[in-house]
Amino acid sequence: MNNLKLEAILNEKLSPQLIKDYSPNGLQVEGASDIKKVITGVTASQALIDYAVSVGADALLVHHGYFWKGEPEPIRGMKGKRIRTLIKNDVNLFGYHLPLDIHPELGNNAKLAQLLDIEVIDGLEGHPQSVAMFGKLAKPISGAEFATKIAKALNREPLHIAPESADKLIETVGWCTGGGQDYIELAASKGLDAFISGEISERTTYTAREMGIHYFAAGHHATERYGIKALGEWLASEHRLDVEFKDIDNPV
Missing domain, CATH: 3.40.1390.30 (NIF3 (NGG1p interacting factor 3)-like)
Known part of the structure; x- marks a missing residue:
């Protein structure tokens, strides 16, 4: 599936335009145009990105993505490493915050x-x-x-x-x-x-x-494990995408 088509499908399902949020919803980091495998998870941590790369995923779909209101804008340090890994491996990052909560x-x-x-x-x-x-x-x-x-x-x-x-x-x-x-x-x-x-x-x-x-x-x-997991299962069922939920343990 084309990455922009996937974004349109997710936007239609979650209607992000209806709610004011603290981060952009949708395609946050653009990667390969053709998406065959999607990894879903709660947060776009380095561990989740590395897992997606290890299994040859074309996209990450998460609840907690990037570019939060008030965060430092420079792409450096931890944030820089995460985004470099996504771009270097042509992995798309999709994030949906409040639209997925509600x-x-x-x-x-x-x-x-x-x-x-x-x-x-x-x-x-x-x-x-x-x-x-x-x-x-x-x-x-x-x-x-x-x-x-x-x-x-x-x-x-x-x-x-x-x-x-x-x-x-x-x-x-x-x-x-x-x-x-x-x-x-x-x-x-x-x-x-x-x-x-x-x-x-x-x-x-x-x-x-x-x-x-x-x-x-x-x-x-x-x-917040269960919304993103359910969204991935819906994509797999309704749109026949290869989707896998990966839970990166977090005690908080």
């Missing part, structure tokens, strides 16, 4: 809900383009039980910050994969029982305790 079918939020058996109700901000969601469990469970459920689903122990009433059961849940910890106040203000994100800040602990909401930090990488 996609109702393939998105990180949608996939996390499936893994945790949460019935999606709506966007936490009250509209479909919200980067945080909320929903409901089939039946109320304790904070400890929910922590165990998250650990089994993601193969990673979450950090659980319980509210002052630690025996409070969980039925309604808000979540935002990755670095969405600051949505906890909105979740608490809406009366939700729990909130999940990938990362935690020092302030998050006090918010959970003082606003009476269970909080689970489940890992930025761990909560």
Whole structure:
């Protein structure tokens, strides 16, 4: 498949033009025009690039690409090495950030809900383009039980910050994969029982305790494996591309 055609297919599926983002979405580094093999992964790290080169891939498709707002512009050091490796080996880099978080079918939020058996109700901000969601469990469970459920689903122990009433059961849940910890106040203000994100800040602990909401930090990488994996599987199924998901371990 032509690389620009692949970009058009991904843009049509993910509609990046509908959301303001912190990085460009689409083809970020242009490589070979003919794409036969695609490697998908969470972040375009050197290890993922090297793996793609080792298996003769023509493209990398990731959630965390390059050229973030506010980052230094010179292509040098670690950033230079990564981009030189891509260009030297004619590997295309496609990156989709927030559009992949919010996609109702393939998105990180949608996939996390499936893994945790949460019935999606709506966007936490009250509209479909919200980067945080909320929903409901089939039946109320304790904070400890929910922590165990998250650990089994993601193969990673979450950090659980319980509210002052630690025996409070969980039925309604808000979540935002990755670095969405600051949505906890909105979740608490809406009366939700729990909130999940990938990362935690020092302030998050006090918010959970003082606003009476269970909080689970489940890992930025761990909560965002599943959207990019699902996108690759969709490409393979619908467009017959040779796609392989490669998980580069990251404990954060």
